[in-house]
Amino acid sequence: MGKATRDENRRLLAAEFTRYTVLNVCGMIALSCYILADTFFISQGLGTNGLTALNLAIPVYSLVHGCGLMLGMGGATRYSISLGQEDKERANEAFSRTLRLAALFAAVFVLAGLTLSRAITSLLQADEAVFAMTETYLRVILLFSPAFLLNDCLICFVRNDGNPRLSMIAMITGSLANVLLDYVFIFPLQLGIFGAVLATGLAPVISIGILSIHVLSKRCRFRYRNGTPSLRACCGIAALGVPSLVTEIASGLVILVFNFILLGLQGNTAVAAYGVVANLSLVITAVYTGIAQGMQPLASRQYGAGRRSDTEQLVRWALAATFLLSVLLYTVISAGAGPIASVFNREGNAELQRLAVEGMRLYFLGILFSGFNIILSTFFTSTEQGPPAQAISLARGLVVILPAAFLLSALFQVTGVWLSYPAAEAITSVLGAALFARWKRMHRAEKQD
Numbered sequence: 001m002g003k004a005t006r007d008e009n010r011r012l013l014a015a016e017f018t019r020y021t022v023l024n025v026c027g028m029i030a031l032s033c034y035i036l037a038d039t040f041f042i043s044q045g046l047g048t049n050g051l052t053a054l055n056l057a058i059p060v061y062s063l064v065h066g067c068g069l070m071l072g073m074g075g076a077t078r079y080s081i082s083l084g085q086e087d088k089e090r091a092n093e094a095f096s097r098t099l100r101l102a103a104l105f106a107a108v109f110v111l112a113g114l115t116l117s118r119a120i121t122s123l124l125q126a127d128e129a130v131f132a133m134t135e136t137y138l139r140v141i142l143l144f145s146p147a148f149l150l151n152d153c154l155i156c157f158v159r160n161d162g163n164p165r166l167s168m169i170a171m172i173t174g175s176l177a178n179v180l181l182d183y184v185f186i187f188p189l190q191l192g193i194f195g196a197v198l199a200t201g202l203a204p205v206i207s208i209g210i211l212s213i214h215v216l217s218k219r220c221r222f223r224y225r226n227g228t229p230s231l232r233a234c235c236g237i238a239a240l241g242v243p244s245l246v247t248e249i250a251s252g253l254v255i256l257v258f259n260f261i262l263l264g265l266q267g268n269t270a271v272a273a274y275g276v277v278a279n280l281s282l283v284i285t286a287v288y289t290g291i292a293q294g295m296q297p298l299a300s301r302q303y304g305a306g307r308r309s310d311t312e313q314l315v316r317w318a319l320a321a322t323f324l325l326s327v328l329l330y331t332v333i334s335a336g337a338g339p340i341a342s343v344f345n346r347e348g349n350a351e352l353q354r355l356a357v358e359g360m361r362l363y364f365l366g367i368l369f370s371g372f373n374i375i376l377s378t379f380f381t382s383t384e385q386g387p388p389a390q391a392i393s394l395a396r397g398l399v400v401i402l403p404a405a406f407l408l409s410a411l412f413q414v415t416g417v418w419l420s421y422p423a424a425e426a427i428t429s430v431l432g433a434a435l436f437a438r439w440k441r442m443h444r445a446e447k448q449d
Contacts, residue, residue, distance in 0.1 A: 280333075
């Protein structure tokens with residue numbers, strides 16, 4: 001291949017990367033507004049207790065969404081690699097097995113919603129003031145789990161099937177519907193916390209309706225096929241998506257631990273302040289996830305076709321975009337912390353305002369590192385490097401941040417809780433850089449051979 005041809009291919013790849021990334025960032029920001037819209041409307045309609053109940057129930061949502069991403073990302077990655085290898089039969093098998101796994105997970109979640117909602121609420125340490133609202137929120141989330149799981153899977157497959165625009169439209173439309181329904185259910189209809197979670201549950205149903213346009217079209221290259229269950233193949237799909245699951249579960253577990261620590265330090269007001277910080281964090285993380293998911297189908301396709309240098313170039317572009325956005329986002333958040341906190345502080349609680357402002361300025365120092373970690377974890381997943389992807393996800397989500405939270409809160413009280421997130425992301429970024437350097441050395445060795 002001549003230099004001119006290589007340069008032209010690289011320009012086409014750059015244009016495709018830009019298109020996928022911009023569309024996915026827009027879509028993921030819209031998707032993250034599921035919970036952010038709840039945060040705003042609940043703060044306006046139900047006050048501090050409503051915010052506390054929402055924050056206590058979020059880990060359940062994180063678990064359901066994490067399982068959906070695990071199956072969607074794992075299955076769609078296997079699908080893209082198979083397409084790169086021009087193996088359509090294996091591509092269809094990846095889609096079919098993903099759907100069967102999603103049905104199994106949905107059955108478990110629905111059963112839990114029907115029989116275990118009170119027990120789970122007790123485990124989340126909801127007190128008498130917020131118990132009923134917390135139970136309502138998590139029960140409805142679990143009962144709508146089939147819609148969440150199917151939506152997560154279809155978004156990934158439709159995007160990887162060459163239609164990132166429709167994926168974006170589906171995510172944005174679902175989220176806009178969620179915002180509208182939040183307002184209608186909480187205020188005119190006075191449905192309270194049930195209205196908020198009902199709006200959240202209906203959003204993926206609307207998104208699935210839009211995604212079905214691609215699924216039912218002639219353009220769609222994946223089709224469901226009946227087949228013999230293969231535990232090994234299903235585990236392979238799940239393994240590729242484990243980093244996405246770990247990220248979501250870890251997010252929920254971290255919220256649980258932070259809630260526990262903050263309840264002991266300053267009670268429900270501190271938990272409500274953390275609710276503002278944590279839900280804003282969902283939006284910021286969505287930006288990085290959008291870049292990572294824009295890179296993923298392209299990286300998997302290049303990897304499946306054996307074009308390792310293009311795969312490496314994709315991760316470089318993703319990291320550069322992430323760095324620039326991190327600087328911009330932290331500048332905006334740090335400067336606007338006061339007005340942002342006041343939006344979610346309808347009651348004018350001075351202590352809530354103070355804690356939320358301090359929390360945003362300290363906690364979000366971590367975004368300078370978290371984007372780097374998310375990109376590298378997704379890159380390793382895209383290239384079938386499961387162990388490095390899982391190591392990064394586990395380090396940032398569990399292994400480092402939980403000890404940091406207990407240690408720093410013991411030393412610096414609430415300030416230590418805020419600082420544990422940037423400390424964990426910074427330490428994990430060192431691990432990620434080492435793993436990526438190792439991958440590059442292996443790639444160079446393969447080229448020389």
